Amino acid sequence: MNMRRYALLSVILPVLVLLAVALSNRVTDPYQIFSAHRDAIYNDKPALHPNIRMHKANQVKLQAPDTLILGTSKAIQGIPVDHAYFAGRRVYNLAVPLASMKELTLLLRHAQAVHPITDVVLSLDFLSFNSLARSDGPASGFVPDRLLGNERSQQHYWLDCQSALISADAIQASLAVNSTRRAIKRALATGAATNYTKDAPGRLGPVPAIGTHRILTGLGARTDAEVRSRLSDGGHRSNTLKIEEFFTSAVYLPAPLRQFQFATADEDSLYWYEQFIRTLHENNIRASLAISPSHARLDELIDAAGLWSQWETWKRSMLSINLELADEYAQTPYALFDFSIPGSITTEPFPETGNAEYRMKYFFESIQFNQHTDTLMLDRLIFRTTAKFKGLWQATER
Numbered sequence: 001m002n003m004r005r006y007a008l009l010s011v012i013l014p015v016l017v018l019l020a021v022a023l024s025n026r027v028t029d030p031y032q033i034f035s036a037h038r039d040a041i042y043n044d045k046p047a048l049h050p051n052i053r054m055h056k057a058n059q060v061k062l063q064a065p066d067t068l069i070l071g072t073s074k075a076i077q078g079i080p081v082d083h084a085y086f087a088g089r090r091v092y093n094l095a096v097p098l099a100s101m102k103e104l105t106l107l108l109r110h111a112q113a114v115h116p117i118t119d120v121v122l123s124l125d126f127l128s129f130n131s132l133a134r135s136d137g138p139a140s141g142f143v144p145d146r147l148l149g150n151e152r153s154q155q156h157y158w159l160d161c162q163s164a165l166i167s168a169d170a171i172q173a174s175l176a177v178n179s180t181r182r183a184i185k186r187a188l189a190t191g192a193a194t195n196y197t198k199d200a201p202g203r204l205g206p207v208p209a210i211g212t213h214r215i216l217t218g219l220g221a222r223t224d225a226e227v228r229s230r231l232s233d234g235g236h237r238s239n240t241l242k243i244e245e246f247f248t249s250a251v252y253l254p255a256p257l258r259q260f261q262f263a264t265a266d267e268d269s270l271y272w273y274e275q276f277i278r279t280l281h282e283n284n285i286r287a288s289l290a291i292s293p294s295h296a297r298l299d300e301l302i303d304a305a306g307l308w309s310q311w312e313t314w315k316r317s318m319l320s321i322n323l324e325l326a327d328e329y330a331q332t333p334y335a336l337f338d339f340s341i342p343g344s345i346t347t348e349p350f351p352e353t354g355n356a357e358y359r360m361k362y363f364f365e366s367i368q369f370n371q372h373t374d375t376l377m378l379d380r381l382i383f384r385t386t387a388k389f390k391g392l393w394q395a396t397e398r
Contacts, residue, residue: 033058053096067090105272277322
């Protein structure tokens with residue numbers, strides 16, 4: 001009898017421990033894949049942003065949006081989801097860092113499989129068209145099998161559940177949530193931080209931003225206040241030099257070839273852009289396609305990297321695809337707007353080196369724009385007014 005009890009306990013105890021771990025991780029939900037809270041600010045989940053692709057793919061299934069924001073990190077932190085452009089729509093920011101056109105197309109189809117999409121804002125980024133781009137670092141986590149429209153998506157969902165419930169990473173992520181919550185509670189109790197801080201021009205953002213992790217909202221976006229808080233290590237110019245070095249060495253000209261190519265034997269970025277536009281046409285989706293704002297320094301960086309001809313080819317190729325597919329589908333061409341053209345916004349002066357107090361009006365650094373800038377962009381798109389963007393190029397004008 002004792003041996004039988006011992007054998008039974010040796011089976012039951014590990015199962016009970018495993019169930020307890022799974023239950024704890026399910027309640028904590030460190031990657032936020034089991035529940036959706038559209039008004040939330042996830043400032044207590046350090047592992048959420050590093051697992052942003054798993055998080056957002058599952059949030060789309062939970063929230064069933066009818067309107068999408070797609071793009072790279074520029075769109076995550078630059079496009080304000082509370083803009084009048086999205087009024088009356090169930091919007092979700094499905095942008096992900098360093099997204100390729102293949103990934104953006106599959107994300108659109110993933111969301112369309114959950115619920116019919118009526119509107120899309122696509123923030124176009126040159127980096128999304130480099131088929132030699134790295135797939136590690138901020139670009140890691142793209143798994144096509146995870147997305148609906150793939151016959152293995154259901155199987156991969158259970159793999160995600162397993163990794164979120166009973167993996168060592170999930171345990172560590174849940175512990176990080178609890179420690180961050182304690183740190184926030186102490187900061188609020190001691191007066192070291194307040195719940196909210198005023199952020200120009202009149203927006204509210206989450207504070208405290210305890211730790212170094214990036215904070216997402218329930219709609220998949222970031223806020224200006226939180227992003228700006230990350231500039232305290234030297235200001236706009238210091239952060240610009242860091243990100244320009246990263247973009248040159250790891251994004252535009254990544255190792256080992258140090259080249260930028262629209263197509264390789266494995267992937268053709270312009271083919272995937274065409275597939276994106278086809279998906280819009282075939283599902284009668286309204287879309288605003290915009291080359292995202294960037295500081296004129298980025299133009300200089302692209303030119304210095306020897307990529308100016310590719311930069312111009314990129315814009316011409318997208319315009320050509322838009323027009324050709326409109327003829328094929330006998331529909332109106334999707335307008336393509338270029339917000340990177342030099343002007344008073346894109347040539348905003350930078351502060352001197354070491355000046356961490358100065359706040360730029362339109363940019364965080366030369367790559368990333370703030371939500372004030374994109375408010376002007378969305379004003380242009382919704383109201384068809386030039387706002388402060390002078391000389392905008394509407395690419396479908398022949």
